[in-house]
Amino acid sequence: MPATHLRRWKTLALTTSAVLVGLTLPAVTASPASATNTSYDSTYYKNAVGKTGASLKSSLHTIISSQSKISYSAVWNALKVTDQDPNNSNNVILLYSGVSRSKSLNGGDVGDWNREHTWAKSHGDFGEVTGPGTDLHHLRPADVQVNGVRGNLDFDNGGSAVANGGGSRVDSDSFEPRDADKGDVARMILYMAVRYDGGDGFADLEPDEKVNNGSAPYIGKLSVLKQWNKQDPPSAFEEKRNQVIYDTYQHNRNPFIDHPEWVDAIW
Numbered sequence: 075m076p077a078t079h080l081r082r083w084k085t086l087a088l089t090t091s092a093v094l095v096g097l098t099l100p101a102v103t104a105s106p107a108s109a110t111n112t113s114y115d116s117t118y119y120k121n122a123v124g125k126t127g128a129s130l131k132s133s134l135h136t137i138i139s140s141q142s143k144i145s146y147s148a149v150w151n152a153l154k155v156t157d158q159d160p161n162n163s164n165n166v167i168l169l170y171s172g173v174s175r176s177k178s179l180n181g182g183d184v185g186d187w188n189r190e191h192t193w194a195k196s197h198g199d200f201g202e203v204t205g206p207g208t209d210l211h212h213l214r215p216a217d218v219q220v221n222g223v224r225g226n227l228d229f230d231n232g233g234s235a236v237a238n239g240g241g242s243r244v245d246s247d248s249f250e251p252r253d254a255d256k257g258d259v260a261r262m263i264l265y266m267a268v269r270y271d272g273g274d275g276f277a278d279l280e281p282d283e284k285v286n287n288g289s290a291p292y293i294g295k296l297s298v299l300k301q302w303n304k305q306d307p308p309s310a311f312e313e314k315r316n317q318v319i320y321d322t323y324q325h326n327r328n329p330f331i332d333h334p335e336w337v338d339a340i341w
Contacts, residue, residue: 106304106335106338107303107304107307107334107335107337107338108334108335109332109333109334109335110307110308110313110331110332110333110334111313111331111332111333112332112333114327114332118137118327119134119137119329119332119333121133121136121137122134122137122329125339126339126340127339127340128340130336130339130340131268131340134268134329134336135268135269135271137326137329138265138268138269138326138327138328138329139269139274139326140325140326141324141325141326142323142324142325143204143205143208143209143324144204144208144210144323144324145204145208146189146202146204146207146208148208149189149208149210149213150180150189152210152323153166153180153189153210153213153214153215154166154177154180155318155322156210156315156318156319156323157214157215157315158177159174160310160311160314161174162174164176164177165177166187166215167215167311168187168214168215168216168217168220169190169192169214169215169216169251169255169258169259170190170216170217170220170221170224170236170239170240170242170251170252170255171216171217171220171238171239171240171242171252172240172252172254172255173217173238173240175187175215175217180215181218182218183218184218184219185218186217186218187215187216187217187218188215188216188218188221189213189214189215189216190213190214190215190216190221190224191207191212191213192212192213192214192259192262192263192266193206193212193262193263193266193279193293194225194226194227194293195207195226196226196288196289197226197279197287197288197289197290197291197292197293198270198276198277198279198291199277199289199291200276200277205270205274205276206266206269206270206276206277206279209266209269209324210319210323210324211262211265211266211269211316211319211324211326211328212262212263212265212266214258214262217238219237219238220236220237220238220239220242223236223237223239223244223249224242224244224249225249226288227244227247227248227249227285228247228248228249228284228285228286228287228293228294228295229248229249229250229251229259229260229263229293229294229295229298229299229302230247230248230249230250230285230294230295230298231243231248231250231298232245232248232250233245233248233249233250239252240252240254241253242255247285247286248285248294248295253305253306254306254309255306256302256305256306257302257303257304257305257306257307257308257309257312257334258306258309258312259299259302260299260300260302260303260306260330260337261303261308261312261328261330261331261334261337262328263281263293263299264281264299264303264330264337264340264341265328265329265330266279267279267280267281268329268340277291278291279291279292279293280292281293281294281295281296281299281341282294282295282296283295283296283297296341300337300338300341303330303334303337304334307334308331308334312331313331316328316331316332
């Protein structure tokens, strides 16, 4: 083969190889979370927009700490509104299992739903006190038995299937919600960590990298919660819930539903 033809062949081969590499190597990094609602950026969030790290966390704490509070008994009726099944106004959608169940079946018996504290009460020793114990941004209706399985376990991946848990899993030291609730759980937990920082007489709630936190004011695992936030972005149900709590009950918002990218900006 003449030298000029050889050079052209090599050039063509290298060009073709580069094109094929570009076509066959997909991106391996997950897409970053992005804002789902910026309509409050110039008003409610105006002192937080543009900040990162501790400064963003502090600004959000100040913003969301201005809230109305309800009693623990009032939570029953509030959940019937915040978690109403969009396809059946007589029912609520249960956390973890995803089951639609009659609003009237609230209580403590098998087949009932009760009030799940996503940030477990013992992880901060706040019980059912007005404040963290009644904050609708982390309280959700859940099947009594599934709620009992979760107990006060930390959140992590792995375990065996929870009976009637919709795909949720559990092991000796952690609970993994079904995929459709992973992001919800992450954003509720991180809301609590920003809202309750120890300055108002309650424990300083913080996520950490451990399980088996017991009665300490911590819940893990932070790295898993951050991944869940990206894996399961805010749904229309979650966004509507945030709006109802803001408009009707507490008049504060979960900023990580409006701006899930703020999770990585802080942690």
